[in-house]
Amino acid sequence: MKPRLYLSHSSIQTLQSCPRKFEFNKFYQLDEREETMATECGKALHEAYQEYLSSGDVQAADKKLLLAYPYQLSIGEDTRTLEACYATLDAMIANNHLRDYELATVVTADGKEMPAIEVPFEIRLELPFDAPFDVSYIGYIDAIMRHKVQAKYLVVDIKTTTSVPFNREAKYKFSNQCLPYGLVVEHIVNENLKDFDVAYLEAVISLANPTVDKFVYRKTKEDVASWIRGLLIWVHSIVQMEMLGTYVRNGGNCTVFRKTCKYFRFCEANSRTATEALMECERMLRPREGFEPAFTINVNLAS
Secondary structure, three states, rough: OEEEEEEEEHHHHHHOOOOHHHHHHHHHHOOOOOOOHHHHHHHHHHHHHHHHHHHHHHHHHHHHHHHOOOOHHHHOOOOOHHHHHEEEEEEEHOOOOOOOEEEEEOOOOOOEEEEEEEEEEEEEEEOOOOOOHHHHHHHHHEEEEOOOOOOOOEEEEEEEEOOOOOOHHHHHHOOOOOOOOOHEEEHHHOOOHHHHHHHHEEEEOOOOOEEEEEEEEEEEEEHHHHHHHHHHHHHHHHHHHHHHOOOOHHHOEEHHHHHOOOOOHHHOOOHHHHHHHHOOOOOOOOOOOOOOEEEEEEEEOOO
């Protein structure tokens, strides 16, 4: 049985940024989880707003935020204070951008019904070429909503930031992050969909002036097919680098947002044997621990 390579939107972004870092992430073990105020505050607000979408209970959402907030990282002059996060959550609830929708439900692989919040999914790919591993694309969907009147579905992606992007249209319109979600929605409704809607719910974290905006784009079957073709190109690229025994190092990305890559001290190793010796671990595909998909979707690309 072949090992399985698990890809995601973030891992593809890593591959695009620096293939060598992608190799480190997938084939070598380094017990260093990177936590930042940006990611952990965003996660806390996600959980709190998702609680509100699921239960409609403001107090339950407030409690979720209180428990999830990263107090251990809250030092210095970061503007993502607990108070700022509460003000932002209040704005997200008060704006009521999703008032025309209700939360959808999902039936898991074992027959259980669950609200469509933080939906974990796995797409297994049958490739049209030989590869030394099987490939899955995995992810989580923040929320799947169903229109109260029309037979339309809306997938919601929650974004948090501390500053308004220069051009939100340019940031979100052609983003492919939510395109595979179309396959998930089709699986949930058990029918072929001509299109579906994607909403980016952007919350600017601020104590004095939190803002919440919604950007909605319609995606078609051709959009999803284009995403699949693009994913296939990246998988083929991974297979080629694996066969050549070289994942290209992008020296221009050794520092990002004034932080040095956590693999920087290992990157001087120019062979797999040298890398194994330097990192003191065997090179192998790592299993995806702690990820349990609600269901698995099989996509045959070989035919």
